[in-house]
Amino acid sequence: MYSHPISYSDLDRIFKKLDQNDDGYVSINDLHWLLDRVGGVRTSSEEELKFMLERDSFSLPEFIQFYESIEKLTEEEDEEEQLELDLVEAFKVFDLNNDGFISCEELQSVLSRLDLWEEKSGHDCRSMILKFDTNSDGLVDFEEFKAMMLLTTSS
Ligand SMILES: [Ca+2]
Numbered sequence: 199m200y201s202h203p204i205s206y207s208d209l210d211r212i213f214k215k216l217d218q219n220d221d222g223y224v225s226i227n228d229l230h231w232l233l234d235r236v237g238g239v240r241t242s243s244e245e246e247l248k249f250m251l252e253r254d255s256f257s258l259p260e261f262i263q264f265y266e267s268i269e270k271l272t273e274e275e276d277e278e279e280q281l282e283l284d285l286v287e288a289f290k291v292f293d294l295n296n297d298g299f300i301s302c303e304e305l306q307s308v309l310s311r312l313d314l315w316e317e318k319s320g321h322d323c324r325s326m327i328l329k330f331d332t333n334s335d336g337l338v339d340f341e342e343f344k345a346m347m348l349l350t351t352s353s
């Protein structure tokens with residue numbers, strides 16, 4: 199389960215803190231200051247922020263909505279990064295001699311070690327590699343491996 203790093207009561211508190219003149223609105227300047235402090239969010243300039251959000255100030259519900267949209271964005275980025283890291287790890291498992299390529303022999307030996315290699319299925323490593331070997335060098339590089347894994351896991 200994904201938990202909110204900042205709760206609604208925190209957001210409410212932050213909003214009140216930012217709303218220094220207590221008029222129920224937080225200005226773009228204040229928001230920009232907050233984003234800078236929170237970090238992890240790629241902040242643009244105040245001008246860009248203003249243009250993007252089409253307003254100069256925020257009410258509390260708008261503020262929460264904005265926070266949620268940012269949170270969602272960073273969450274998606276995290277997932278993508280994690281996937282990439284997982285694939286790098288998986289690639290290392292196959293690339294036995296660590297040269298950055300998975301050869302036919304490496305593929306076959308790792309698959310048989312994992313008990314995923316079926317001699318009788320009529321597969322041979324060359325035809326497996328051929329399917330994903332987009333640059334036809336007889337080896338699977340990381341990009342090709344990525345395409346292979348994404349295809350396998352999504353089907
Ligand atoms: Ca290798």
Ligand SMILES: [Ca+2]
Pocket residue numbers: 331332333334335336337338339342
């Ligand atoms: Ca290749």
